[in-house]
Amino acid sequence: MSTSDHKFEGWLGLDPSAAEGKMQWGEFEPKPWEETDVDIKVTHCGICGSDLHTLRSGWGPTRYPCVVGHEIVGTVVRVGSKAEGGLKVGDRVGVGAQSDSCLGRKGDCEMCATEQENYCPAQTGTYNSVYLNGGKSYGGYALYNRTPSHFVVKIPDAISSAHAAPMLCAGVTTYSPLKHHGVGPGKTVGIIGLGGLGHFGVMWAKALKADKVVVISRTSGKKDDALKLGADDFIATAEDPEWAKKHASTLDVILCTVSSSSMPLMDYLSLLRFDGTFVQLGAPDDGLPSIQQFPLILKRLKITGSLIGSPNELKEMLQLAVDQNVRPWVDEIPMKDANRAIVEMEAGKPRYRYVLTNESRGTTQLKAGL
Numbered sequence: 001m002s003t004s005d006h007k008f009e010g011w012l013g014l015d016p017s018a019a020e021g022k023m024q025w026g027e028f029e030p031k032p033w034e035e036t037d038v039d040i041k042v043t044h045c046g047i048c049g050s051d052l053h054t055l056r057s058g059w060g061p062t063r064y065p066c067v068v069g070h071e072i073v074g075t076v077v078r079v080g081s082k083a084e085g086g087l088k089v090g091d092r093v094g095v096g097a098q099s100d101s102c103l104g105r106k107g108d109c110e111m112c113a114t115e116q117e118n119y120c121p122a123q124t125g126t127y128n129s130v131y132l133n134g135g136k137s138y139g140g141y142a143l144y145n146r147t148p149s150h151f152v153v154k155i156p157d158a159i160s161s162a163h164a165a166p167m168l169c170a171g172v173t174t175y176s177p178l179k180h181h182g183v184g185p186g187k188t189v190g191i192i193g194l195g196g197l198g199h200f201g202v203m204w205a206k207a208l209k210a211d212k213v214v215v216i217s218r219t220s221g222k223k224d225d226a227l228k229l230g231a232d233d234f235i236a237t238a239e240d241p242e243w244a245k246k247h248a249s250t251l252d253v254i255l256c257t258v259s260s261s262s263m264p265l266m267d268y269l270s271l272l273r274f275d276g277t278f279v280q281l282g283a284p285d286d287g288l289p290s291i292q293q294f295p296l297i298l299k300r301l302k303i304t305g306s307l308i309g310s311p312n313e314l315k316e317m318l319q320l321a322v323d324q325n326v327r328p329w330v331d332e333i334p335m336k337d338a339n340r341a342i343v344e345m346e347a348g349k350p351r352y353r354y355v356l357t358n359e360s361r362g363t364t365q366l367k368a369g370l
Contacts, residue, residue, distance in 0.1 A: 006039065006077060010067040010142025011338045018066075019056035019346070021339035023141070028067055030146040031135025038087055038149045039078035040095065045140035045335075046071030046166035047345050047354040049196065049259065050097070054128050055342070058285040063128050069140030069356070070097040070126035071168045073161040076152075083149035092155045095140070096168035097308045099147045100124035100131055117151075118176075118310045141338050141356060153314045158322045166196065166328050166353040167321060172309030174201040174255060175317040177279045178208060180306070181253050188212040190254040190271060191231070194222045197257035197281055199229055199329060199352040204317075205255075206230035207324035214251065216268070225351065229329075237264065244270050249299075253277050259284040269295050269303075277302045330355045 008030050011023040051068035053059050072095040079087050101120035102109050111119040124131050127139030155164045174197055183189055189210045191201040194217050205213045215226040220236040237243050244267040251271045259282035269278055278301065295301060329352045333341045341354050
């Protein structure tokens with residue numbers, strides 16, 4: 001198809017107050033069409049913590065107006081003549097947190113050449129970013145989305161759209177570092193924080209056959225959930241002043257999903273064995289705590305980070321989800337209630353992921369919140 005008769009409308013963040021549940025429904029102009037693009041009718045879009053950071057300009061000035069949402073699932077309604085991946089109208093597809101990279105168009109790029117497009121210096125975020133053709137990127141709290149086909153993945157039939165949506169950011173953000181750092185048989189893994197990211201971390205670590213998975217949280221309020229998700233042990237740091245000593249040098253890899261500048265980072269590091277790896281995923285607006293050098297030196301510890309996942313990692317992760325029956329815990333919320341949903345997200349109410357769903361209603365009803 002080379003023409004379009006669909007209208008791009010969605011929840012617009014106009015200023016930082018949008019993060020307080022004050023987004024406004026309206027039209028937006030997607031990136032100028034290119035024959036490598038795909039248009040998607042959005043059926044589902046997960047809510048991510050990044051959406052809130054962006055709406056309130058927490059990570060820097062946001063390019064308002066902004067439509068957030070980068071856990072997008074929907075149906076292809078338009079395919080460019082140069083689209084990749086054999087995509088066709090009617091396919092059920094997904095888009096994660098990245099929607100473009102240089103793909104070698106701006107010269108040699110080691111990251112794109114090695115299929116690590118998520119680390120391309122010229123990458124484009126699925127929202128609040130600018131494409132190489134000058135167009136602005138808009139996310140999935142909307143009726144339609146336009147994305148370059150290289151970053152559009154097919155959703156396996158065995159995974160529902162509601163389950164697939166949060167996998168496209170929260171899922172791959174936790175899967176990628178676990179796989180990269182060799183989590184599997186013989187490894188013991190710690191997951192700090194049992195939220196949208198953390199609950200994926202537990203499930204992926206078990207799916208990758210880690211010997212033991214330990215959830216670390218402030219209180220034991222989510223212990224039962226952690227065990228149901230597959231965790232083998234649970235540490236409640238606020239309820240046991242000796243927790244760091246009791247569990248010292250017991251973990252090979254720690255995945256930290258917490259976004260806090262006051263977390264007990266040095267105590268967390270003490271849980272690692274010699275040559276252990278601490279992977280920071282949470283990105284607080286005001287940065288991380290300071291570190292002391294000797295724990296790193298004495299046990300040759302590594303502190304590192306990880307950024308979303310490449311298109312190939314998305315496909316690999318989705319197949320693992322099929323093979324190991326990994327299914328996130330989600331609550332579906334009508335797109336019309338997006339403002340309520342982001343307020344509840346900020347309050348920590350989801351257990352463990354909210355997914356917005358577009359119902360069969362006209363834009364007038366959506367706009368009115370009906």
